[in-house]
Amino acid sequence: MRVCVIGAGLGGMLTAAKLCKTGYDVEVFEQLPFIGGRFTNIEYKGYQLTTGALHMIPHGENGPLSTLLSDVGANVDIIPSNPATTIRIPDGDSFEDVQFGEFVSRLSFWNRLMYRLLILEARLLGAGNNYSFKYWISRRLHDETALNFADAFCGWALSVTSEQITAKEGVAIIKNIYNRGGSGIPVGGCKAVINALSEVIKQSGGKIYTNHKVEKIISENDVIKSIRVKNKNLAYDVIISNLGHIETQKLIHTTGSGTYTVSQEYKNKLASIVPSAGIKINIASDTPLIDHTGVLLTPYAKRINGLNQVTNADPTLAPQGKHLIMAHIAVRSSDLEREARLGLEDLKTILHGVNYEVLMVQTYHSKWPVNRCISGRDIGNTTPYKHLYVVGDGAKGCGGIEVDGIALGVENTVKEIMQTTT
């Protein structure tokens, strides 16, 4: 059974590795000269920056990505974040870092009670799709700092505000955090994950072609037949796109006797897809700015949602004796210059009194966003075309944060392919 994967991002590489290990004959086509998409390293002045991610795996060694990596035999060492989170609270010219439990204990008696009720509700009852996560929280918790915390968390973990995701998704995420635990950092950063998958694919007989842009996906009416790459039509039994539904649909070229048009239902689904944009500020320091391997959330900042110091988990991500810190902003307007300026102003307050150097500010939007589709609004892994599937952050599983959500979507896709091709 011949399978083609379009795009060597994490979604494409995971799917290719799993299908190779299951006995499929897999070829991966990547338009860029390198593999990994938004989940690989870029070396800059000896620091291991990235093409996208903050070098973090949301559920660390106990999440769906880690499970899938072990399943295919990709060896990646993931250092658990400990503690998962601290919160930086400004205090005049200084600040105080508290753990989440301490943050909760500072709420009023009534709000502490309401917080416990919310967690119970999340774990036992779930929530609906037709109202926001922010509304779901604010029904019970009347505390601005708690809502700011929710925004900082959603901004860091999903690059959205708590108003932009549905209560159903927010609650599924809380449940998953309780069941699977917090984040981790792969030794070697994002690239270590991609390299391990590349090894698995090659050792299992799969092929990866870089500098190969797929120009068309050719379907006869609603049945996928082949792709066009480097002026050649190549036929496959199954095609998997790592490009998200919208970019995948743009590549479709229909042939055949009928006049096939996509259903209005699918067109409406495509129109409902909203990507999330963001800004990452890469910071270098001679002295440690954060004293743990988790995330420092900053709910009191204007734009920055949080920071991590990845060299606490893996010192090789920076030159010897230096520290690499990454700050993330879920942008609140399309004026990215202003958003970045507000983020840089935030740093002066958050990192008051310490020496640091801004290495690089990276913006993520349009065809290179934080997520191709806001969490919870994914439209699934199948398409209206037989034998064409979509994987990656445009088609995650419910309640799956970032790359762990990608792994859930890949598992669903592989299951579906195995059912329909055996």
Ligand SMILES: Cc1cc2nc3c(=O)[nH]c(=O)nc-3n(C[C@H](O)[C@H](O)[C@H](O)COP(=O)(O)OP(=O)(O)OC[C@H]3O[C@@H](n4cnc5c(N)ncnc54)[C@H](O)[C@@H]3O)c2cc1C
């Ligand atoms: C600032 C930022 C911080 C983030 N932090 C984290 C984090 O810490 N943890 C986390 O879990 N997630 C994080 N994410 C999200 C995570 O990086 C992405 O969700 C994930 O990398 C997306 O992988 P993907 O496989 O869906 O897509 P991509 O990585 O975009 O891969 C798609 C690939 O397809 C290729 N391609 C496109 N068109 C064609 C074509 N026509 N022919 C051939 N190839 C093509 C592209 O070049 C690309 O390589 C972050 C993202 C950003 C931007």
